[in-house]
Amino acid sequence: MIASYHALTEARKALDAPLFAGLPGDINVSFEFFPPKSDAMMDQLWDAVTTLAPLSPAFVSVTYGAGGTTRDRTHGTVARIINEARLPAAAHLTCVDASKAEVNAVAEAYWEAGVRHIVALRGDMGQPGAPFVPHPQGYQNAADLVAGLKAIAPFEISVAAYPESHPDSPSVAADIDNLKRKLDAGATRAISQFFFEPETFFRYRDALAAAGIDAPVLPGILPVSNFAQTRKFAAACGAAIPAWMEGLFDGLDTHPPARQLVAATIAAEFCRKLYAGGVRDFHFYTLNRAELSYAICHLLGVRPGPVAAPVEKAA
Numbered sequence: 001m002i003a004s005y006h007a008l009t010e011a012r013k014a015l016d017a018p019l020f021a022g023l024p025g026d027i028n029v030s031f032e033f034f035p036p037k038s039d040a041m042m043d044q045l046w047d048a049v050t051t052l053a054p055l056s057p058a059f060v061s062v063t064y065g066a067g068g069t070t071r072d073r074t075h076g077t078v079a080r081i082i083n084e085a086r087l088p089a090a091a092h093l094t095c096v097d098a099s100k101a102e103v104n105a106v107a108e109a110y111w112e113a114g115v116r117h118i119v120a121l122r123g124d125m126g127q128p129g130a131p132f133v134p135h136p137q138g139y140q141n142a143a144d145l146v147a148g149l150k151a152i153a154p155f156e157i158s159v160a161a162y163p164e165s166h167p168d169s170p171s172v173a174a175d176i177d178n179l180k181r182k183l184d185a186g187a188t189r190a191i192s193q194f195f196f197e198p199e200t201f202f203r204y205r206d207a208l209a210a211a212g213i214d215a216p217v218l219p220g221i222l223p224v225s226n227f228a229q230t231r232k233f234a235a236a237c238g239a240a241i242p243a244w245m246e247g248l249f250d251g252l253d254t255h256p257p258a259r260q261l262v263a264a265t266i267a268a269e270f271c272r273k274l275y276a277g278g279v280r281d282f283h284f285y286t287l288n289r290a291e292l293s294y295a296i297c298h299l300l301g302v303r304p305g306p307v308a309a310p311v312e313k314a315a
Helices: 005-015 039-055 071-085 100-112 142-152 172-184 198-210 227-237 243-249 256-276 291-299
Strands: 028-033 059-062 089-094 117-121 156-161 189-194 217-221 281-285
Touching (some): 039 291, 071 089, 089 100, 172 198
Parallel strands (some): 028 059, 028 281, 089 117, 156 189
16 A cells, blocks of 8 residues: 555654754743732742743843833833843833823933833833824834934834734835834844744745845744633734634633643744744743743753842842
C-alpha cells in the first residue's frame, strides 16, 4: 500500500526533531503589565514581575488607562519596578483628555523618577466606540506626542503598530503612513497590537519594508488564557481570531487547567513559527499573570539569568 501525500507529511512531522529542541535562546523579550486597582491585585502583579524578572527582559511596560484614568497608579507602579525590581521600565502615556502642559508635567515627573522609556500612544476616550477627540490645548495624535516628548528629554520612545490596521484608520496605507510619521518624529521602535497568525505579522513586515520603514517592530503576543475575554479585546482593536482557535478552546470554560495547557500549546507554536520566520524580539501582554509567558520563553530557550538584588528600604 502506498501512503498518501498527507500521510507522508504527517509522518515527517512526527519523526522530525522536537520542535523546540536546541533553541539557543537568542531572543529578546519584554513584558507588559497594567497598574493594579487593589492591594490583592498589587500582590498578583508583583508575583508576575518577580517571576519574569530572572528572564532579564529588555524592558517591561506599564499601561495607562483609557482616558488617562490610571495616571497616578501607572507612575507608582513604574517607579516601584525600577526601584525594587531593578528592571528597565517604560511608562505608557497618551494624549487623551489632557493639555500639553499636563502631559508634559507627567513626562517630566517620569524623568525625575528615573523613567527613560515612554510608550507614546494617542489613546482611547474611555467609552467603547467613542471617537477620539483631541483636547483643545493637547497633543493631536501620537506623532505630535512623540515630538513633544523628545523636546522635553532624550526619552527612548516606543509607539504602537497595527498589523491589521487601527480601527480608526481609513486604509492600510494610511495606517502605515501614520506609523512612519511617529517614527520620523523620534520614536525608537514600534510594538505591534496582538494578532493570532504568524502570516499576519510576516505580511505586515513586508509591507513596512516596501514603505521604507526599517525601525524595529516588536510583535505583540497575547497568550490566550480566557477566550471570551480575548474575543472582547480583539473586537475592540480589530484583530481577527481564526476559526480554528475558537474550536480548540470550545468546551474548556469549565476546565481551567486544561484550558491553560491548550493556551500554552497554541501560543508556543505561534511564537515558534515567528521565530522560524526570523523574529528575535517578542513583547508579551501578560495581563499581570506570569505562567504562560514564562513557559513560552522557556520553550524558546530563554533561561533565568542574574537578577539585581532588591533595594533595601530605609528604616
